[in-house]
Amino acid sequence: MCGIVGYAGRRQALPILLDGLRRLEYRGYDSAGVAVLNNGTVEVRRAAGRLENLVERLAQDPIPGGQVGIGHTRWATHGRPSDVNAHPHCDCSGQFAVVHNGIIENHAALRRRLEDTGHRFTSETDTEVIAHLLEAEYDGDLAEAVRRVVAQLEGAFALVIATRREPGRIVAVRQESPLIVGLGRDENFVASDIPALLPYTRRIHVLENGEMADIRADRVTVTDWNGKPVQKAFIDVTWDADAAEKGGYPHFMLKEIHEQPQALADALRGRLDPDGARVVFEDLSLTPEDARRLRQVYFVACGTAYHASLAAALLTERLAGVPARAEIASEFRYRDPLVDEHTLVVAVSQSGETIDTLSALRAARERGARLLGIVNVVGSSIARDCGDVIYTRAGPEISVASTKAYTTQLAVAALLAVYLGRARGTLGDHQARELLAGLRDLPELARETLDQAGELRPVGEALAQARDLYYLGRGLDWVTGMEGQLKIKEIAYIHAEAYPAGELKHGPLALIEDGSPVVVVSTQPDLHRKTASNVQEVKARGARVIAVVREDLDDLGAEVDHLIRIPRVHPFLTPVLAVMPLQLLAYYAAAARGADIDKPRNLAKSVTVE
Numbered sequence: 001m002c003g004i005v006g007y008a009g010r011r012q013a014l015p016i017l018l019d020g021l022r023r024l025e026y027r028g029y030d031s032a033g034v035a036v037l038n039n040g041t042v043e044v045r046r047a048a049g050r051l052e053n054l055v056e057r058l059a060q061d062p063i064p065g066g067q068v069g070i071g072h073t074r075w076a077t078h079g080r081p082s083d084v085n086a087h088p089h090c091d092c093s094g095q096f097a098v099v100h101n102g103i104i105e106n107h108a109a110l111r112r113r114l115e116d117t118g119h120r121f122t123s124e125t126d127t128e129v130i131a132h133l134l135e136a137e138y139d140g141d142l143a144e145a146v147r148r149v150v151a152q153l154e155g156a157f158a159l160v161i162a163t164r165r166e167p168g169r170i171v172a173v174r175q176e177s178p179l180i181v182g183l184g185r186d187e188n189f190v191a192s193d194i195p196a197l198l199p200y201t202r203r204i205h206v207l208e209n210g211e212m213a214d215i216r217a218d219r220v221t222v223t224d225w226n227g228k229p230v231q232k233a234f235i236d237v238t239w240d241a242d243a244a245e246k247g248g249y250p251h252f253m254l255k256e257i258h259e260q261p262q263a264l265a266d267a268l269r270g271r272l273d274p275d276g277a278r279v280v281f282e283d284l285s286l287t288p289e290d291a292r293r294l295r296q297v298y299f300v301a302c303g304t305a306y307h308a309s310l311a312a313a314l315l316t317e318r319l320a321g322v323p324a325r326a327e328i329a330s331e332f333r334y335r336d337p338l339v340d341e342h343t344l345v346v347a348v349s350q351s352g353e354t355i356d357t358l359s360a361l362r363a364a365r366e367r368g369a370r371l372l373g374i375v376n377v378v379g380s381s382i383a384r385d386c387g388d389v390i391y392t393r394a395g396p397e398i399s400v401a402s403t404k405a406y407t408t409q410l411a412v413a414a415l416l417a418v419y420l421g422r423a424r425g426t427l428g429d430h431q432a433r434e435l436l437a438g439l440r441d442l443p444e445l446a447r448e449t450l451d452q453a454g455e456l457r458p459v460g461e462a463l464a465q466a467r468d469l470y471y472l473g474r475g476l477d478w479v480t481g482m483e484g485q486l487k488i489k490e491i492a493y494i495h496a497e498a499y500p501a502g503e504l505k506h507g508p509l510a511l512i513e514d515g516s517p518v519v520v521v522s523t524q525p526d527l528h529r530k531t532a533s534n535v536q537e538v539k540a541r542g543a544r545v546i547a548v549v550r551e552d553l554d555d556l557g558a559e560v561d562h563l564i565r566i567p568r569v570h571p572f573l574t575p576v577l578a579v580m581p582l583q584l585l586a587y588y589a590a591a592a593r594g595a596d597i598d599k600p601r602n603l604a605k606s607v608t609v610e
């Protein structure tokens with residue numbers, strides 16, 4: 001998830017590009033750059049870090065002027081954040097400048113082909129292949145060249161391209177990643193999202209997959225990739241700047257909950273190979289041979305990432321046939337863990353900066369363990385320390401309470417378990433195919449799950465009055481309960497606890513009284529009947545039960561007060577969907593209490609102290 005902006009008009013492009021980038025920084029902020037067409041040259045300036053670094057660079061090395069340009073604020077997926085990996089990217093001759101949001105899945109093959117024909121690359125990004133392909137394909141018409149280039153790309157992309165060969169024009173294309181065109185008087189714009197354009201125009205076209213916009217000061221032409229004109233309707237945007245940044249949602253948390261289908265699609269992109277019934281991790285140095293030598297796996301993490309680790313350990317043990325467990329990072333490092341060179345220690349972290357997780361990793365390294373990161377922020381400390389890393393590609397998460405980072409961690413954990421299971425020969429072809437099919441369906445099923453958001457609102461609002469809440473489930477459903485209780489604690493400040501449902505009778509049942517709200521998660525066919533008995537036990541003591549149940553299972557007895565269905569998916573993947581209603585219940589409870597949802601009291605997004 002990056003921010004893109006482009007301008008063609010009569011004003012100076014640079015201030016408009018920088019202003020647009022400032023409004024898009026919530027989409028990424030690890031580096032930024034601009035390219036402005038000026039007197040037959042493409043003037044490119046780029047800088048790692050926040051936008052201010054780019055502004056400083058421009059002060060030292062100004063761009064003389066220019067009325068057409070493109071800009072980018074980056075959230076890295078390929079290549080660590082740095083000056084050379086910042087966009088725009090150019091070809092060898094510096095004729096073309098490209099900004100990109102998305103992932104080019106076949107970039108490695110394209111890069112090899114281009115290098116064989118003499119192209120020299122300067123960055124580690126997937127994007128740079130596009131600039132070189134343009135150089136190879138250009139024949140006097142930018143739109144034609146872009147058409148020939150996109151035909152060779154696999155993956156997701158929003159691209160905006162400028163060339164000094166045609167200085168009055170920029171071309172934009174969209175496949176999966178968002179892009180809008182803004183229409184002004186004697187000036188036109190393109191951007192990833194509405195906030196960038198609000199000060200300039202409120203008339204927009206939303207580009208659809210497979211569409212291309214040819215943008216000049218006095219006109220915009222939209223076509224498909226074959227050049228066939230497309231008639232586009234205008235939308236008049238009525239949002240204010242704050243609402244636009246949150247995509248029209250009142251809080252980043254709700255926006256990020258609804259971004260989960262897209263985040264899951266990004267996390268899985270290019271990693272499923274159904275033909276070979278295997279998982280593909282580009283750049284992973286842990287070979288199948290290494291995987292076979294493992295004798296145990298630890299997942300270490302904090303907070304929400306610890307809950308993802310609990311699921312990861314269960315899946316790894318089941319699918320890869322190796323003892324696996326999750327540990328709270330701050331506990332792990334101080335208890336002299338028994339790890340050695342046959343141990344894989346996987347650090348799970350959204351930010352990649354959590355000091356407890358980082359320290360646990362260092363303790364594991366000292367003992368000779370093999371390290372792996374499941375991390376969202378590219379180039380973060382944990383990613384660098386691990387060396388080997390699988391990125392979750394959730395995009396920036398702004399709300400302190402984690403949502404899309406969690407579900408992408410779960411998806412990546414499932415991928416890793418399949419990868420290890422295939423490598424170790426413990427996961428058969430048929431079961432691997434079933435899991436890969438389930439993973440492929442997740443983004444769409446996530447969308448279906450979130451369609452119930454409206455119905456969940458009154459249920460969440462009713463929870464706002466609760467003093468204590470209990471979450472029950474078995475196995476992976478207990479993990480979902482753990483994450484559900486953390487969410488409602490974090491943002492609604494309601495005391496909540498999750499228990500393995502079988503433990504109920506060993507203590508917590510004493511706390512259940514008339515009207516006690518109990519959230520039950522039951523998505524595992526083999527455990528459903530057992531959980532149903534626990535529902536009876538709490539109902540008999542007067543509990544008010546909200547149940548999250550996989551749609552093909554029975555409804556746990558008629559006494560359930562509110563039944564929430566999630567779509568049918570492989571039992572090992574249900575945690576990804578089952579947590580979504582719990583995120584929403586917490587959100588609506590917090591909203592009803594008037595809490596500061598995106599910035600809960602006493603909490604921080606990234607904790608870099610012990």
Ligand code: G6P
Nearest residue numbers: 303304305349350351354402604
């Ligand atoms: C903080 C955040 C949590 C997060 C945890 C671990 O407590 O508020 O949302 O789960 O840190 O952070 P990490 O960045 O390592 O996933």
